[in-house]
Amino acid sequence: MMGTVVRNIRRADGAAIEALGKLGVATVHEAQGRTGLMAPYMRPLWRGARIAGSAVTALCAPGDNWMIHVAAEVLKPGDILVVGCMSENADGAFGELLATSLKARGAKGIVIDMGCRDAAEISDMKFPVWSRAISARGTVKATLGSVNVPVVVAGLQVKPGDVVVADDDGVVLVNRIQALDVARSGQDREKKEATTRTRLQKGELGLDIYGMRKPLEEKGLKYIDGPVD
């Protein structure tokens, strides 16, 4: 299975991808029933990016970034490269030259379960990167992995063509086929939240807005006037 490159993948509907990107990670995660979120160690290199696109996946050996070069050829404009590693490794598999290449090929960004280097240069380029570490440690090109096979990244199975949404909160995945449904559900959620936000801004309590007082009482919550001691 190692050593396989799948050239073509199915991608989600473009409008769904765009809508998911506008919603952002936290809303999308909630909209699909609190699933699909990568572990929180996957952090943005710089703050302020929010992207969404189709996942092109790559699987690398530790200390080796060969498959990123292979993936650069098969990705299409608008895609996001998602890179897994065969074992835990923080070496700087992604740097400014690869960022230049991915940008030129139209990639929207990269999510990589290894390290990233040339932090200053890539931040200046405003190329979006989520990684497990910043490390200048160089990598070799010696061991085959695969491209566009399912990979586990930060606790999540990523299939080629899944929709990736990434922002300052981290990275969430949406199944390609469910993308439109999740987008709509997220938009509904946003509308409701807008109303809730207005009420909260006026000082109303979540206890009342969400009707929590009764279930809390039923669970046995007791109030004491205090102060205690």
Place this chain on the structure above:
Amino acid sequence: MMGTVVRNIRRADGAAIEALGKLGVATVHEAQGRTGLMAPYMRPLWRGARIAGSAVTALCAPGDNWMIHVAAEVLKPGDILVVGCMSENADGAFGELLATSLKARGAKGIVIDMGCRDAAEISDMKFPVWSRAISARGTVKATLGSVNVPVVVAGLQVKPGDVVVADDDGVVLVNRIQALDVARSGQDREKKEATTRTRLQKGELGLDIYGMRKPLEEKGLKYIDGPVD
């Protein structure tokens, strides 16, 4: 004991709180004999905030943020919400809607031993947050905890009404009753440091300013001209 909410707590003197906030975390920590500091994993969501206020405490179950809603009702303007968790957990228990609510109720900020989400939105709002992680992972409202009972947060026992001081260096607690004494001691310390700073800026050495040469010699420090190799 779980499932208890104490409505009213004693708070420290307002002038003492204000003075402690001006001093900042490092000075306050030194002023009370190098005690009261939370573990360094408790980090600000955004750089540049410095706040001080009375601790209103909440204790949550892992993956559950119900008690934050309960706490929102009992806190007073100027308070800081301090949230502990029953076991190690980084889920995103605090997001933009709760930040909106706390802000509307007058809270100065939150210190939470769980995760925080909506990182971009809360940073834009300039609502101060210290947390163990940024994570969009949603939480449930299913298990009772308590509000305004003592909780251990980041290696520190927090009692309701303790003064919380938080800035880019982390979070320090001051006992309510000792707040004024610590503030004064910190102000004295600041004055001394101002003099020391001026001397250091001129190139004088700490070795001379603090009188370290003799104790170093007594401990047996030896100087070699060098270079060695």
Place this chain on the structure above:
Amino acid sequence: MMGTVVRNIRRADGAAIEALGKLGVATVHEAQGRTGLMAPYMRPLWRGARIAGSAVTALCAPGDNWMIHVAAEVLKPGDILVVGCMSENADGAFGELLATSLKARGAKGIVIDMGCRDAAEISDMKFPVWSRAISARGTVKATLGSVNVPVVVAGLQVKPGDVVVADDDGVVLVNRIQALDVARSGQDREKKEATTRTRLQKGELGLDIYGMRKPLEEKGLKYIDGPVD
């Protein structure tokens, strides 16, 4: 061996140091055969600094910063203080007063395998710091260590007089005697990278520029048209 201060050390050629600083961490690391990089937990306090200088080393006990004061006397303008710790420890051994002192003595920055405090003040001063943590935890002056002896910092043996290069990517060391050779090799590398960058910007692939297609095929890489499933 503990309790020794070496006053004078050999330093690398000034032009070599300057050249290495311009190259930056990632390039220097590659230029010396992917060696000399500190572990990635050594992070800058603030983004954007890039410095190079001769290492003056100090070894401290956990929770103790006495030897930093001792080192402040023996360092020369342009040096970088590199502080190791006898065991893993994140206490705030370096703060604004010491930063003031080092700056006044001409130090270019500090690399410290302990914590740093007064994060806001030191960032405002623009004094460059790389540390393992930000922590306001105060330290004592009770246990002897050494100055200008070899110390292991973040997985790397640092000898006094080694050239330290540090930027947003981390910290790399260059052997004093090899400094000029490494600088030249790095400059050659930069020139080659400039050409590669231009080709990548035009959309050429690393696969072609680096001649990877043949070795990949020899290793057995297989392409499938897809989509699969």
Place this chain on the structure above:
Amino acid sequence: MMGTVVRNIRRADGAAIEALGKLGVATVHEAQGRTGLMAPYMRPLWRGARIAGSAVTALCAPGDNWMIHVAAEVLKPGDILVVGCMSENADGAFGELLATSLKARGAKGIVIDMGCRDAAEISDMKFPVWSRAISARGTVKATLGSVNVPVVVAGLQVKPGDVVVADDDGVVLVNRIQALDVARSGQDREKKEATTRTRLQKGELGLDIYGMRKPLEEKGLKYIDGPVD
């Protein structure tokens, strides 16, 4: 998708399962091209167990073990329960009473990405457990998860019916359909290793047995007589 229990799953051929169990984790992992291994934090509660069986999967909320009870009903004798958690959590979701239940139902063991408690009692029972931690922290029964859906556990996607092999080296998964092929390939590997072992025991070198001298030389390996310095 949360809140789904799949009662029946397809299982691998019994003879294949038995063969894989005899081979053990390291050999199986190699036999399928170095894939399928869980992250090394998944450790046995006690040393010396080696089991193989079909995966029945469960997904729990942090601090909640409700779905383990649900899974106990659908598993068949010979199965291994594999439990994932929605976020990182070490609470003691599995204890002696559940071990008693699983044993009575015929389960061969459990692999759980949470904590395990009653360590002494379960070790005395010789019920095999692999977990991320030992912790007596109790859990609640409040939030739905799922049973027999794919879950990610210790960096690996586990599908119901996958073959689980676990021993002192950790946990490896084999795809249900490929189980027989992997078993055969592992048996071939074992035979070859037996020959190699005999040669190594006589003092022959891997350099010669595996024919490494030439590729090492081609890569540029240089021998120096030494001693150096």
Place this chain on the structure above:
Amino acid sequence: MMGTVVRNIRRADGAAIEALGKLGVATVHEAQGRTGLMAPYMRPLWRGARIAGSAVTALCAPGDNWMIHVAAEVLKPGDILVVGCMSENADGAFGELLATSLKARGAKGIVIDMGCRDAAEISDMKFPVWSRAISARGTVKATLGSVNVPVVVAGLQVKPGDVVVADDDGVVLVNRIQALDVARSGQDREKKEATTRTRLQKGELGLDIYGMRKPLEEKGLKYIDGPVD
């Protein structure tokens, strides 16, 4: 507050301590409403010990074990020494000589939020130790701490005289005054568990014994016959 030794403390009822020791950590933790458990990094040096006793507390500086010697004088036969550290530190503050001393003074064991050394010798002595690490790193005697003041250890505030229960599952604390109540509640729990255990051994399901089917259905749990895919 640092530098204080309290010679005498109140201890819990001896019969309550004995009863709690028989129950063990997991049962005691449940019996007091799932509170009082230390973080799971606090692990036994050797498997098989189960002890209970009154906490004598000590607070040490990192890399310093002076206060353990001070505490050795004030503890009484049957006590358990609980050692906190001012910051995270794994140095070997407790070794065979101190174990010999504590044993001679009648201490039942030690719980230490630092490292332990002489692992082989102390295991041979069968002196019970729970620690955060095994490390031979030596410590100094240079900085004052305190004895018999409240300390936070492994996420838990320990007050002198609290009952400590420790076994292979970790360490739990019981408030001195509530010790008898908790012991009784634990004994009741054990009786109920004995009945449950018998039913589980016969193959009955927790689903039925605990009446979980209805609440699961109400929450929306759905069963599918499967197999899926």
Place this chain on the structure above:
Amino acid sequence: MMGTVVRNIRRADGAAIEALGKLGVATVHEAQGRTGLMAPYMRPLWRGARIAGSAVTALCAPGDNWMIHVAAEVLKPGDILVVGCMSENADGAFGELLATSLKARGAKGIVIDMGCRDAAEISDMKFPVWSRAISARGTVKATLGSVNVPVVVAGLQVKPGDVVVADDDGVVLVNRIQALDVARSGQDREKKEATTRTRLQKGELGLDIYGMRKPLEEKGLKYIDGPVD
């Protein structure tokens, strides 16, 4: 510098090595002024081994164990192989076949800053291993490292020919030339400790044996009769 094998190294005096092995890790570490100890994550695969020998060093790439095969040829009976890794990596670079080979070549054991696999088999062989992890993850033979050059392992610079002492407490290094002096100093220390042990066994306090009462008083230690609260 990568890709170098030094065939011959200088070794310490055999009697010194033997004496150091008898003393064990903790005593040797103290005897050389609390230096030379590896970080505590370096743990024995099985408890009860205590070995001493000359270090033959190897440096591997992450996920690659090629250089261990190269080192097997140059080591002499009685040596201990010490393996560093270019970046943090826990892959199972050392297994039962390599253990068989090293044993046949007369190696006393291995200290490896990567993972170890075949845990059960190697434990049965009683071949001593200290490693950072147990992991069955297979490694490749693709990237050159070096043999018998200085490497940093677990926070310590190891030079070929250094004396390695390893037991349940971890791993300590002694400089080849100082080995005899350290051994003598350790033997003196052991004699003193024997006297101290006898006094402690009789219930005498360290406070008196070590004369700590006066320095504690001078530092300001205060005794309170208590109980407090």
